[in-house]
Amino acid sequence: MARTVSKSAGKPASPKTSSKTSSKTAADTGSKTGKAKTGKAKADAPTKTKASATKAVAPKKAGQSSGKRFPAGVIIARQAVSAVVDQVAADIRAGETPHTIPDLGLRLISLPHSVEFLFELLVTEGQATPRDDDRCSALLLILGAALGQLRMAMESQVGGAAEIAMALLGNLLTAAEEGDLPPDLIFGLAQQFTAARLPIPDEVRDLIVSATREPMEGQPIPGPDEMATRFAEAAESLDHDPFLIHEQLAEQFAILPNEARIVAVGVMAEATVPAIREAALGWLLDPNPDVARAVAERLAAAAERGLVSAETAQRLIWMRPWLPGPVEAAVGSAIAACRARGIVLPPVEAAAPARSVRFVASGIDGSGAQSVFAMIDEMGRHSLVALLMKHGHGLRETVLQEDIAPAESDLFLQAMAQGMDCFAASPGFVQELIAHGLATGLASGEPPPFELLRFLDLSGLPAVAPARLAPAAIVAQLLEGLPEERRSQAATAAALAASKTWPKTYRFPDGWFEADEASAELVQSLSGAKVRDAAVLEQIIAPRRAQWGEKLAWIAKAAQGGRAALGRAPARNGRKAAAAASSADETWIDLALVARAFLDETPIAEIPLAAWIAQRTVVVHRGR
Structure with missing residues:
Protein backbone atom coordinates (compact mmCIF):
# COMPACT_ATOMS: atom_id res chain seq x y z
CA MET A 1 0.00 0.00 0.00
CA ALA A 2 1.36 3.41 -0.91
CA ARG A 3 1.11 6.03 1.76
CA THR A 4 1.95 9.66 1.21
CA VAL A 5 4.45 11.88 2.96
CA SER A 6 3.59 15.44 3.87
CA LYS A 7 5.82 18.21 2.65
CA SER A 8 5.68 20.10 5.96
CA ALA A 9 9.07 20.90 7.43
CA GLY A 10 10.85 18.06 9.09
CA LYS A 11 7.84 15.81 9.57
CA PRO A 12 6.49 12.97 7.47
CA ALA A 13 2.73 12.75 7.80
CA SER A 14 0.41 9.89 7.06
CA PRO A 15 -3.20 10.61 6.22
CA LYS A 16 -4.76 7.20 6.70
CA THR A 17 -7.47 7.31 4.12
CA SER A 18 -6.95 3.90 2.57
CA SER A 19 -9.93 2.28 0.93
CA LYS A 20 -8.83 -0.99 2.51
CA THR A 21 -10.31 -0.34 5.94
CA SER A 22 -12.30 -3.16 7.45
CA SER A 23 -15.90 -2.43 8.35
CA LYS A 24 -16.20 -5.39 10.68
CA THR A 25 -13.25 -5.18 13.00
CA ALA A 26 -14.89 -2.95 15.60
CA ALA A 27 -17.71 -5.42 15.99
CA ASP A 28 -15.18 -7.89 17.31
CA THR A 29 -15.28 -6.04 20.60
CA GLY A 30 -18.90 -4.97 20.51
CA SER A 31 -18.46 -1.44 19.15
CA LYS A 32 -18.85 0.43 15.90
CA THR A 33 -16.31 2.66 14.25
CA GLY A 34 -16.43 5.85 12.25
CA LYS A 35 -15.32 5.74 8.64
CA ALA A 36 -12.59 8.32 8.69
CA LYS A 37 -9.06 7.95 9.94
CA THR A 38 -6.24 10.43 10.05
CA GLY A 39 -2.50 10.61 10.51
CA LYS A 40 -0.83 10.49 13.89
CA ALA A 41 0.57 13.51 15.57
CA LYS A 42 1.84 14.12 19.02
CA ALA A 43 1.50 16.06 22.27
CA ASP A 44 1.08 15.91 26.02
CA ALA A 45 -2.11 14.11 26.87
CA PRO A 46 -5.03 15.81 28.55
CA THR A 47 -5.52 14.08 31.87
CA LYS A 48 -8.59 15.72 33.33
CA THR A 49 -11.17 13.42 34.78
CA LYS A 50 -14.77 13.06 33.74
CA ALA A 51 -15.89 15.62 36.29
CA SER A 52 -13.58 18.34 35.02
CA ALA A 53 -14.12 17.50 31.37
CA THR A 54 -17.86 18.02 31.67
CA LYS A 55 -17.28 21.70 32.32
CA ALA A 56 -16.65 22.23 28.62
CA VAL A 57 -19.34 23.93 26.58
CA ALA A 58 -22.03 21.53 25.45
CA PRO A 59 -22.37 21.08 21.70
CA LYS A 60 -25.08 22.91 19.86
CA LYS A 61 -28.11 20.87 18.83
CA ALA A 62 -28.89 20.51 15.17
CA GLY A 63 -30.69 23.57 13.89
CA GLN A 64 -30.27 25.34 17.22
CA SER A 65 -28.82 28.84 17.18
CA SER A 66 -25.96 29.41 19.56
CA GLY A 67 -27.17 32.94 20.23
CA LYS A 68 -23.63 34.26 19.86
CA ARG A 69 -22.66 37.34 17.92
CA PHE A 70 -19.33 36.54 16.34
CA PRO A 71 -16.75 39.16 15.34
CA ALA A 72 -16.12 39.56 11.63
CA GLY A 73 -12.82 37.65 11.91
CA VAL A 74 -14.55 34.63 13.44
CA ILE A 75 -17.28 34.69 10.78
CA ILE A 76 -14.63 34.70 8.05
CA ALA A 77 -12.81 31.86 9.81
CA ARG A 78 -16.01 29.81 9.93
CA GLN A 79 -16.60 30.39 6.24
CA ALA A 80 -13.05 29.21 5.54
CA VAL A 81 -13.56 26.09 7.66
CA SER A 82 -16.82 25.27 5.87
CA ALA A 83 -15.11 25.62 2.50
CA VAL A 84 -12.33 23.25 3.58
CA VAL A 85 -14.84 20.66 4.80
CA ASP A 86 -16.74 20.89 1.51
CA GLN A 87 -13.55 20.34 -0.49
CA VAL A 88 -12.37 17.35 1.55
CA ALA A 89 -15.85 15.80 1.42
CA ALA A 90 -15.86 16.25 -2.36
CA ASP A 91 -12.46 14.52 -2.59
CA ILE A 92 -13.72 11.58 -0.53
CA ARG A 93 -16.90 11.38 -2.59
CA ALA A 94 -14.80 11.24 -5.76
CA GLY A 95 -12.66 8.45 -4.33
CA GLU A 96 -9.59 10.67 -4.06
CA THR A 97 -7.20 10.75 -1.10
CA PRO A 98 -7.12 14.23 0.46
CA HIS A 99 -3.32 14.42 0.77
CA THR A 100 -3.35 17.90 2.32
CA ILE A 101 -5.09 16.86 5.55
CA PRO A 102 -2.06 17.32 7.89
CA ASP A 103 -1.32 20.76 6.46
CA LEU A 104 -5.00 21.68 6.76
CA GLY A 105 -4.89 20.78 10.44
CA LEU A 106 -1.99 23.16 10.95
CA ARG A 107 -3.77 26.01 9.19
CA LEU A 108 -7.16 25.44 10.78
CA ILE A 109 -6.03 25.49 14.41
CA SER A 110 -4.70 28.99 13.80
CA LEU A 111 -8.22 30.20 12.95
CA PRO A 112 -10.30 31.42 15.91
CA HIS A 113 -12.74 28.85 17.33
CA SER A 114 -12.18 26.56 14.33
CA VAL A 115 -12.07 23.30 16.32
CA GLU A 116 -15.23 24.24 18.20
CA PHE A 117 -16.95 25.02 14.90
CA LEU A 118 -15.82 21.71 13.36
CA PHE A 119 -17.42 19.87 16.26
CA GLU A 120 -20.66 21.83 15.81
CA LEU A 121 -20.67 20.87 12.13
CA LEU A 122 -20.15 17.21 13.08
CA VAL A 123 -23.10 17.31 15.48
CA THR A 124 -25.31 18.98 12.89
CA GLU A 125 -24.31 16.55 10.15
CA GLY A 126 -24.63 13.55 12.46
CA GLN A 127 -28.23 14.45 13.26
CA ALA A 128 -29.20 15.27 9.67
CA THR A 129 -31.63 13.08 7.74
CA PRO A 130 -30.39 11.78 5.42
CA ARG A 131 -26.84 11.91 6.72
CA ASP A 132 -23.94 12.75 4.43
CA ASP A 133 -21.38 10.11 5.43
CA ASP A 134 -18.68 11.60 3.21
CA ARG A 135 -19.02 14.93 4.96
CA CYS A 136 -18.89 13.20 8.35
CA SER A 137 -15.72 11.40 7.26
CA ALA A 138 -14.22 14.71 6.15
CA LEU A 139 -15.01 16.31 9.50
CA LEU A 140 -13.44 13.42 11.41
CA LEU A 141 -10.34 13.56 9.22
CA ILE A 142 -9.92 17.29 9.73
CA LEU A 143 -10.57 17.10 13.47
CA GLY A 144 -7.99 14.32 13.71
CA ALA A 145 -5.44 16.42 11.83
CA ALA A 146 -6.18 19.37 14.12
CA LEU A 147 -5.67 17.17 17.19
CA GLY A 148 -2.35 16.02 15.79
CA GLN A 149 -1.21 19.60 15.37
CA LEU A 150 -2.48 20.45 18.85
CA ARG A 151 -0.36 17.68 20.30
CA MET A 152 2.70 19.06 18.53
CA ALA A 153 1.85 22.51 19.90
CA MET A 154 1.39 21.13 23.41
CA GLU A 155 4.80 19.47 23.30
CA SER A 156 6.25 22.87 22.44
CA GLN A 157 4.21 24.33 25.33
CA VAL A 158 2.30 26.65 23.03
CA GLY A 159 -0.26 28.49 25.11
CA GLY A 160 -3.91 27.59 24.53
CA ALA A 161 -3.32 24.26 22.76
CA ALA A 162 -4.16 22.12 25.80
CA GLU A 163 -7.30 24.14 26.45
CA ILE A 164 -8.57 23.59 22.89
CA ALA A 165 -7.94 19.84 23.13
CA MET A 166 -9.63 19.64 26.54
CA ALA A 167 -12.65 21.58 25.27
CA LEU A 168 -13.06 19.12 22.40
CA LEU A 169 -12.72 16.20 24.82
CA GLY A 170 -15.39 17.79 27.01
CA ASN A 171 -17.70 18.18 24.02
CA LEU A 172 -17.12 14.53 23.13
CA LEU A 173 -18.01 13.51 26.67
CA THR A 174 -21.17 15.62 26.63
CA ALA A 175 -22.17 14.11 23.30
CA ALA A 176 -21.73 10.62 24.73
CA GLU A 177 -23.77 11.49 27.84
CA GLU A 178 -26.63 13.27 26.06
CA GLY A 179 -26.77 11.38 22.77
CA ASP A 180 -25.95 14.40 20.62
CA LEU A 181 -23.88 12.26 18.23
CA PRO A 182 -24.63 8.84 16.73
CA PRO A 183 -22.53 6.06 18.30
CA ASP A 184 -20.32 5.57 15.23
CA LEU A 185 -19.34 9.25 15.19
CA ILE A 186 -18.66 9.23 18.94
CA PHE A 187 -16.36 6.26 18.42
CA GLY A 188 -14.84 7.81 15.30
CA LEU A 189 -13.97 11.06 17.09
CA ALA A 190 -12.56 9.13 20.04
CA GLN A 191 -10.34 7.31 17.54
CA GLN A 192 -8.94 10.64 16.40
CA PHE A 193 -7.78 11.34 19.95
CA THR A 194 -6.02 8.00 20.17
CA ALA A 195 -4.54 8.40 16.67
CA ALA A 196 -3.05 11.70 17.82
CA ARG A 197 -1.70 9.95 20.93
CA LEU A 198 -3.89 12.04 23.18
CA PRO A 199 -4.97 9.48 25.78
CA ILE A 200 -8.57 9.59 26.93
CA PRO A 201 -9.17 9.31 30.71
CA ASP A 202 -10.60 5.95 31.79
CA GLU A 203 -13.86 7.50 32.99
CA VAL A 204 -14.42 9.14 29.62
CA ARG A 205 -13.42 5.98 27.74
CA ASP A 206 -15.90 3.90 29.72
CA LEU A 207 -18.71 6.33 28.97
CA ILE A 208 -17.86 6.41 25.27
CA VAL A 209 -17.75 2.62 25.05
CA SER A 210 -21.07 2.43 26.90
CA ALA A 211 -22.65 4.94 24.50
CA THR A 212 -21.44 3.06 21.43
CA ARG A 213 -22.66 -0.27 22.80
CA GLU A 214 -26.11 0.96 23.80
CA PRO A 215 -27.68 0.45 20.33
CA MET A 216 -26.37 -3.13 20.43
CA GLU A 217 -28.06 -4.06 23.71
CA GLY A 218 -29.42 -7.59 23.57
CA GLN A 219 -26.97 -8.67 20.88
CA PRO A 220 -24.49 -11.35 21.93
CA ILE A 221 -20.86 -10.30 22.32
CA PRO A 222 -18.75 -12.06 19.67
CA GLY A 223 -16.87 -15.08 20.97
CA PRO A 224 -13.24 -15.94 20.13
CA ASP A 225 -14.17 -17.99 17.06
CA GLU A 226 -16.30 -15.23 15.57
CA MET A 227 -13.62 -12.65 16.37
CA ALA A 228 -10.99 -14.82 14.67
CA THR A 229 -13.20 -15.10 11.59
CA ARG A 230 -13.63 -11.36 11.39
CA PHE A 231 -9.92 -10.78 11.89
CA ALA A 232 -9.28 -13.15 8.99
CA GLU A 233 -11.66 -11.12 6.83
CA ALA A 234 -9.82 -7.95 7.84
CA ALA A 235 -6.49 -9.53 6.88
CA GLU A 236 -7.87 -10.40 3.46
CA SER A 237 -9.11 -6.85 2.88
CA LEU A 238 -5.72 -5.45 3.93
CA ASP A 239 -3.60 -7.70 1.67
CA HIS A 240 -2.28 -9.66 4.67
CA ASP A 241 0.02 -6.77 5.54
CA PRO A 242 0.68 -7.08 9.31
CA PHE A 243 1.71 -3.45 9.64
CA LEU A 244 -1.42 -2.19 7.92
CA ILE A 245 -3.57 -4.58 9.96
CA HIS A 246 -2.04 -3.26 13.17
CA GLU A 247 -2.39 0.33 12.00
CA GLN A 248 -6.09 -0.07 11.26
CA LEU A 249 -6.96 -2.03 14.40
CA ALA A 250 -4.77 -0.16 16.89
CA GLU A 251 -6.81 3.02 16.73
CA GLN A 252 -10.04 1.08 17.16
CA PHE A 253 -8.70 -0.97 20.06
CA ALA A 254 -7.17 2.04 21.83
CA ILE A 255 -10.58 3.36 22.84
CA LEU A 256 -11.54 0.03 24.42
CA PRO A 257 -11.01 -0.87 28.09
CA ASN A 258 -7.70 -2.59 28.75
CA GLU A 259 -9.37 -5.94 29.46
CA ALA A 260 -11.20 -5.94 26.13
CA ARG A 261 -8.01 -4.95 24.30
CA ILE A 262 -6.11 -7.81 25.91
CA VAL A 263 -8.80 -10.32 24.93
CA ALA A 264 -8.92 -9.12 21.32
CA VAL A 265 -5.14 -9.15 20.86
CA GLY A 266 -4.97 -12.54 22.58
CA VAL A 267 -7.26 -13.93 19.89
CA MET A 268 -4.99 -12.38 17.27
CA ALA A 269 -1.87 -13.96 18.83
CA GLU A 270 -3.40 -17.42 18.43
CA ALA A 271 -5.07 -16.86 15.06
CA THR A 272 -4.61 -19.30 12.19
CA VAL A 273 -3.81 -16.46 9.77
CA PRO A 274 -0.05 -15.68 9.96
CA ALA A 275 -0.48 -11.97 9.18
CA ILE A 276 -2.89 -11.58 12.11
CA ARG A 277 -0.43 -13.28 14.48
CA GLU A 278 2.34 -11.03 13.15
CA ALA A 279 0.20 -7.92 13.66
CA ALA A 280 -0.36 -8.88 17.31
CA LEU A 281 3.29 -8.05 17.98
CA GLY A 282 2.43 -4.37 17.60
CA TRP A 283 0.62 -4.39 20.95
CA LEU A 284 3.89 -5.18 22.71
CA LEU A 285 4.41 -1.45 22.16
CA ASP A 286 1.07 -0.49 23.69
CA PRO A 287 1.54 2.58 25.91
CA ASN A 288 -0.29 0.78 28.71
CA PRO A 289 2.28 -1.54 30.37
CA ASP A 290 -0.41 -3.93 31.62
CA VAL A 291 -1.68 -4.47 28.09
CA ALA A 292 1.84 -4.89 26.70
CA ARG A 293 2.79 -7.41 29.38
CA ALA A 294 -0.42 -9.41 28.90
CA VAL A 295 0.17 -9.52 25.14
CA ALA A 296 3.73 -10.74 25.72
CA GLU A 297 2.43 -13.52 27.95
CA ARG A 298 -0.12 -14.56 25.32
CA LEU A 299 2.63 -14.63 22.71
CA ALA A 300 4.75 -16.81 25.00
CA ALA A 301 1.82 -19.22 25.34
CA ALA A 302 1.36 -19.21 21.56
CA ALA A 303 5.07 -19.95 21.11
CA GLU A 304 4.78 -22.98 23.40
CA ARG A 305 2.02 -24.26 21.11
CA GLY A 306 4.16 -23.75 18.01
CA LEU A 307 2.16 -20.78 16.72
CA VAL A 308 5.16 -18.45 16.39
CA SER A 309 7.06 -18.62 13.10
CA ALA A 310 10.80 -18.08 12.66
CA GLU A 311 10.11 -14.68 11.11
CA THR A 312 7.95 -13.64 14.05
CA ALA A 313 10.58 -14.92 16.47
CA GLN A 314 13.17 -12.76 14.74
CA ARG A 315 10.93 -9.73 15.14
CA LEU A 316 10.57 -10.55 18.84
CA ILE A 317 14.36 -10.61 19.15
CA TRP A 318 14.66 -7.23 17.48
CA MET A 319 11.87 -5.70 19.57
CA ARG A 320 12.94 -7.10 22.92
CA PRO A 321 15.47 -4.32 23.78
CA TRP A 322 12.85 -1.69 22.97
CA LEU A 323 10.54 -2.84 25.77
CA PRO A 324 10.33 -1.97 29.47
CA GLY A 325 11.57 -4.59 31.95
CA PRO A 326 8.42 -6.66 32.71
CA VAL A 327 7.43 -6.80 29.03
CA GLU A 328 10.98 -7.64 27.96
CA ALA A 329 11.06 -10.57 30.39
CA ALA A 330 7.81 -12.01 29.00
CA VAL A 331 9.10 -11.65 25.43
CA GLY A 332 12.26 -13.45 26.53
CA SER A 333 10.05 -16.36 27.61
CA ALA A 334 8.43 -16.42 24.16
CA ILE A 335 11.85 -16.49 22.47
CA ALA A 336 12.98 -19.29 24.80
CA ALA A 337 9.83 -21.26 23.94
CA CYS A 338 10.65 -20.88 20.24
CA ARG A 339 14.14 -22.23 20.80
CA ALA A 340 12.77 -25.10 22.89
CA ARG A 341 10.54 -26.13 19.97
CA GLY A 342 13.53 -26.15 17.64
CA ILE A 343 12.60 -23.05 15.66
CA VAL A 344 15.73 -21.87 13.88
CA LEU A 345 16.18 -18.22 14.76
CA PRO A 346 18.08 -15.96 12.36
CA PRO A 347 21.03 -14.04 13.83
CA VAL A 348 20.19 -10.70 15.40
CA GLU A 349 22.57 -8.92 13.02
CA ALA A 350 20.88 -9.08 9.64
CA ALA A 351 22.97 -9.24 6.49
CA ALA A 352 22.56 -6.26 4.17
CA PRO A 353 20.13 -7.22 1.39
CA ALA A 354 21.01 -6.97 -2.28
CA ARG A 355 19.57 -3.52 -2.75
CA GLY A 460 18.68 -3.03 5.13
CA LEU A 461 19.70 -1.88 8.61
CA PRO A 462 20.54 -4.40 11.34
CA ALA A 463 18.82 -4.70 14.70
CA VAL A 464 19.16 -1.53 16.77
CA ALA A 465 19.17 -1.39 20.56
CA PRO A 466 18.44 1.74 22.62
CA ALA A 467 21.54 3.86 23.23
CA ARG A 468 21.29 7.52 24.16
CA LEU A 469 23.96 9.76 22.68
CA ALA A 470 24.65 12.80 24.86
CA PRO A 471 25.08 16.08 22.96
CA ALA A 472 28.56 16.65 24.40
CA ALA A 473 29.53 13.18 23.19
CA ILE A 474 28.23 14.01 19.69
CA VAL A 475 30.36 17.15 19.56
CA ALA A 476 33.42 15.32 20.87
CA GLN A 477 32.86 12.56 18.32
CA LEU A 478 32.64 15.09 15.49
CA LEU A 479 35.70 17.11 16.50
CA GLU A 480 37.91 14.17 17.39
CA GLY A 481 40.88 13.83 15.09
CA LEU A 482 40.55 17.28 13.54
CA PRO A 483 43.66 19.47 13.38
CA GLU A 484 43.98 21.69 16.43
CA GLU A 485 43.51 24.83 14.36
CA ARG A 486 40.02 23.64 13.32
CA ARG A 487 38.79 23.20 16.89
CA SER A 488 40.69 25.96 18.67
CA GLN A 489 39.26 29.06 20.32
CA ALA A 490 40.06 31.01 17.17
CA ALA A 491 38.15 28.47 15.08
CA THR A 492 35.21 28.70 17.48
CA ALA A 493 35.21 32.50 17.25
CA ALA A 494 35.21 32.25 13.45
CA ALA A 495 32.34 29.74 13.54
CA LEU A 496 30.33 31.99 15.85
CA ALA A 497 30.85 34.90 13.48
CA ALA A 498 29.87 32.75 10.50
CA SER A 499 26.68 31.69 12.27
CA LYS A 500 25.29 35.19 11.74
CA THR A 501 24.70 34.21 8.10
CA TRP A 502 23.03 30.86 8.83
CA PRO A 503 19.47 32.24 8.66
CA LYS A 504 20.28 33.04 5.01
CA THR A 505 22.03 29.77 4.13
CA TYR A 506 20.01 27.26 6.18
CA ARG A 507 16.30 26.79 6.67
CA PHE A 508 16.27 25.44 10.22
CA PRO A 509 16.71 28.87 11.93
CA ASP A 510 13.29 30.00 10.66
CA GLY A 511 11.59 27.56 13.01
CA TRP A 512 13.89 28.12 15.98
CA PHE A 513 12.02 30.07 18.64
CA GLU A 514 10.41 29.46 22.02
CA ALA A 515 6.66 29.02 21.66
CA ASP A 516 5.61 28.47 25.27
CA GLU A 517 3.33 30.66 27.35
CA ALA A 518 6.16 31.91 29.60
CA SER A 519 7.92 33.35 26.56
CA ALA A 520 4.71 34.95 25.35
CA GLU A 521 4.02 36.55 28.74
CA LEU A 522 7.55 37.95 28.96
CA VAL A 523 7.42 39.42 25.45
CA GLN A 524 4.01 40.97 26.02
CA SER A 525 5.07 42.49 29.33
CA LEU A 526 7.96 44.52 27.90
CA SER A 527 8.29 47.43 25.52
CA GLY A 528 11.20 48.38 23.32
CA ALA A 529 12.81 46.01 20.83
CA LYS A 530 16.24 45.92 22.48
CA VAL A 531 14.75 45.43 25.94
CA ARG A 532 12.58 42.54 24.75
CA ASP A 533 15.40 40.85 22.84
CA ALA A 534 17.80 41.09 25.78
CA ALA A 535 15.23 39.86 28.30
CA VAL A 536 14.24 36.85 26.19
CA LEU A 537 17.89 35.99 25.58
CA GLU A 538 18.81 36.03 29.28
CA GLN A 539 15.59 34.78 30.88
CA ILE A 540 14.30 32.28 28.29
CA ILE A 541 17.05 31.17 25.90
CA ALA A 542 19.94 31.00 28.37
CA PRO A 543 18.25 28.54 30.78
CA ARG A 544 17.35 26.31 27.81
CA ARG A 545 20.64 26.59 25.95
CA ALA A 546 21.43 22.89 26.39
CA GLN A 547 18.29 21.93 24.45
CA TRP A 548 19.27 24.16 21.54
CA GLY A 549 22.83 22.88 21.73
CA GLU A 550 21.59 19.30 21.45
CA LYS A 551 19.50 20.11 18.36
CA LEU A 552 22.46 21.83 16.73
CA ALA A 553 24.78 18.92 17.57
CA TRP A 554 22.48 16.49 15.77
CA ILE A 555 22.25 18.85 12.78
CA ALA A 556 26.05 18.98 12.68
CA LYS A 557 26.18 15.19 12.76
CA ALA A 558 23.67 14.98 9.90
CA ALA A 559 25.53 17.66 7.93
CA GLN A 560 28.77 15.69 8.12
CA GLY A 561 27.64 13.87 4.99
CA GLY A 562 27.21 17.14 3.10
CA ARG A 563 24.16 18.61 1.45
CA ALA A 564 22.03 16.01 -0.29
CA ALA A 565 22.14 16.21 -4.09
CA LEU A 566 18.49 16.75 -4.94
CA GLY A 567 18.56 17.95 -8.51
CA ARG A 568 17.53 21.54 -9.08
CA ALA A 569 15.80 22.18 -5.76
CA PRO A 570 15.50 25.95 -5.25
CA ALA A 571 18.16 27.35 -2.95
CA ARG A 572 17.33 29.54 0.02
CA ASN A 573 19.91 32.05 -1.11
CA GLY A 574 21.58 31.06 -4.36
CA ARG A 575 25.03 32.56 -3.89
CA LYS A 576 25.37 31.77 -0.19
CA ALA A 577 23.89 28.29 -0.60
CA ALA A 578 26.35 27.53 -3.40
CA ALA A 579 29.21 28.66 -1.19
CA ALA A 580 27.92 26.50 1.63
CA ALA A 581 27.65 23.49 -0.67
CA SER A 582 31.16 23.97 -2.01
CA SER A 583 32.58 23.97 1.52
CA ALA A 584 30.43 21.14 2.89
CA ASP A 585 33.49 19.58 4.50
CA GLU A 586 33.83 22.68 6.65
CA THR A 587 30.27 23.72 7.52
CA TRP A 588 29.53 20.72 9.72
CA ILE A 589 32.61 21.62 11.77
CA ASP A 590 31.28 25.13 12.32
CA LEU A 591 27.91 23.70 13.32
CA ALA A 592 29.64 21.44 15.85
CA LEU A 593 31.72 24.31 17.25
CA VAL A 594 28.66 26.50 17.77
CA ALA A 595 26.84 23.54 19.35
CA ARG A 596 29.79 23.24 21.74
CA ALA A 597 29.45 26.94 22.57
CA PHE A 598 25.80 26.39 23.53
CA LEU A 599 26.77 23.43 25.70
CA ASP A 600 29.77 24.95 27.50
CA GLU A 601 30.26 28.18 29.43
CA THR A 602 30.44 30.54 26.46
CA PRO A 603 28.45 33.66 27.43
CA ILE A 604 25.07 33.48 25.76
CA ALA A 605 25.43 37.04 24.46
CA GLU A 606 28.45 35.92 22.41
CA ILE A 607 26.43 33.34 20.45
CA PRO A 608 24.75 35.04 17.47
CA LEU A 609 22.46 32.07 16.87
CA ALA A 610 21.13 32.41 20.43
CA ALA A 611 20.39 36.07 19.73
CA TRP A 612 18.59 35.01 16.56
CA ILE A 613 16.41 32.54 18.53
CA ALA A 614 15.56 35.31 20.99
CA GLN A 615 14.64 37.72 18.20
CA ARG A 616 12.51 35.09 16.45
CA THR A 617 10.75 34.41 19.76
CA VAL A 618 9.92 38.10 20.11
CA VAL A 619 8.68 38.35 16.52
CA VAL A 620 6.42 35.31 16.91
CA HIS A 621 4.82 36.48 20.14
CA ARG A 622 4.54 40.10 19.09
CA GLY A 623 2.53 38.89 16.11
CA ARG A 624 0.03 36.91 18.20
Missing part, protein backbone atom coordinates in the same frame (compact mmCIF):
# COMPACT_ATOMS: atom_id res chain seq x y z
CA SER A 356 20.68 0.06 -3.15
CA VAL A 357 19.66 2.40 -0.33
CA ARG A 358 20.24 6.13 -0.19
CA PHE A 359 19.56 8.00 3.06
CA VAL A 360 18.67 11.68 3.41
CA ALA A 361 18.29 13.38 6.81
CA SER A 362 16.48 16.64 7.41
CA GLY A 363 17.51 19.40 9.75
CA ILE A 364 15.66 19.86 13.04
CA ASP A 365 12.87 22.36 13.54
CA GLY A 366 12.20 24.27 16.73
CA SER A 367 9.92 21.55 18.10
CA GLY A 368 12.67 18.94 17.71
CA ALA A 369 11.24 17.16 14.66
CA GLN A 370 13.75 15.49 12.34
CA SER A 371 13.07 13.06 9.50
CA VAL A 372 15.14 10.41 7.77
CA PHE A 373 14.24 9.30 4.25
CA ALA A 374 15.44 6.06 2.69
CA MET A 375 15.20 5.74 -1.09
CA ILE A 376 15.36 2.06 -1.97
CA ASP A 377 16.13 0.45 -5.31
CA GLU A 378 15.76 -3.32 -5.30
CA MET A 379 15.86 -5.13 -8.63
CA GLY A 380 14.25 -2.22 -10.43
CA ARG A 381 11.54 -1.64 -7.80
CA HIS A 382 11.73 1.74 -6.11
CA SER A 383 10.33 2.67 -2.71
CA LEU A 384 10.65 5.56 -0.31
CA VAL A 385 10.24 5.16 3.44
CA ALA A 386 10.43 7.97 6.00
CA LEU A 387 10.99 7.92 9.76
CA LEU A 388 10.08 10.79 12.08
CA MET A 389 12.18 11.45 15.18
CA LYS A 390 11.02 13.93 17.82
CA HIS A 391 14.07 14.88 19.87
CA GLY A 392 13.21 14.85 23.55
CA HIS A 393 10.37 12.38 23.01
CA GLY A 394 11.42 9.51 20.76
CA LEU A 395 10.61 7.89 17.42
CA ARG A 396 7.16 8.74 16.18
CA GLU A 397 6.06 7.20 12.90
CA THR A 398 7.11 5.82 9.56
CA VAL A 399 5.56 6.45 6.17
CA LEU A 400 5.96 4.22 3.12
CA GLN A 401 5.54 4.80 -0.60
CA GLU A 402 6.01 1.69 -2.70
CA ASP A 403 6.49 1.11 -6.41
CA ILE A 404 7.32 4.68 -7.34
CA ALA A 405 9.37 5.92 -10.26
CA PRO A 406 12.94 7.03 -9.42
CA ALA A 407 12.21 10.52 -10.71
CA GLU A 408 9.15 10.71 -8.45
CA SER A 409 11.18 10.21 -5.27
CA ASP A 410 13.69 12.83 -6.43
CA LEU A 411 10.89 15.29 -7.14
CA PHE A 412 9.43 14.61 -3.73
CA LEU A 413 12.74 15.32 -1.99
CA GLN A 414 13.28 18.42 -4.10
CA ALA A 415 9.92 19.67 -2.87
CA MET A 416 10.90 18.81 0.69
CA ALA A 417 14.15 20.74 0.25
CA GLN A 418 12.16 23.90 -0.39
CA GLY A 419 11.12 23.91 3.26
CA MET A 420 13.92 22.12 5.10
CA ASP A 421 17.63 21.41 5.04
CA CYS A 422 18.47 18.01 3.55
CA PHE A 423 21.74 16.19 4.16
CA ALA A 424 23.20 13.01 2.71
CA ALA A 425 23.18 10.60 5.66
CA SER A 426 25.20 7.45 6.23
CA PRO A 427 23.70 4.17 7.49
CA GLY A 428 25.75 4.69 10.65
CA PHE A 429 24.12 8.05 11.31
CA VAL A 430 20.65 6.57 10.84
CA GLN A 431 21.41 3.70 13.22
CA GLU A 432 22.70 6.09 15.90
CA LEU A 433 19.66 8.35 15.51
CA ILE A 434 17.30 5.39 15.86
CA ALA A 435 19.21 4.06 18.88
CA HIS A 436 19.02 7.50 20.48
CA GLY A 437 15.30 7.78 19.70
CA LEU A 438 14.62 4.35 21.19
CA ALA A 439 16.46 5.26 24.40
CA THR A 440 14.67 8.61 24.63
CA GLY A 441 11.27 7.00 24.13
CA LEU A 442 11.99 4.22 26.62
CA ALA A 443 12.94 6.80 29.26
CA SER A 444 9.86 8.95 28.60
CA GLY A 445 7.39 6.07 28.29
CA GLU A 446 6.78 6.66 24.57
CA PRO A 447 7.26 3.38 22.66
CA PRO A 448 8.41 3.45 19.04
CA PRO A 449 5.99 2.74 16.19
CA PHE A 450 5.53 -0.91 15.24
CA GLU A 451 6.38 0.11 11.67
CA LEU A 452 9.97 0.76 12.76
CA LEU A 453 10.54 -2.94 12.05
CA ARG A 454 9.52 -2.37 8.44
CA PHE A 455 11.79 0.68 8.15
CA LEU A 456 14.78 -1.37 9.34
CA ASP A 457 13.92 -4.26 7.05
CA LEU A 458 13.37 -2.19 3.91
CA SER A 459 16.44 -0.03 4.44
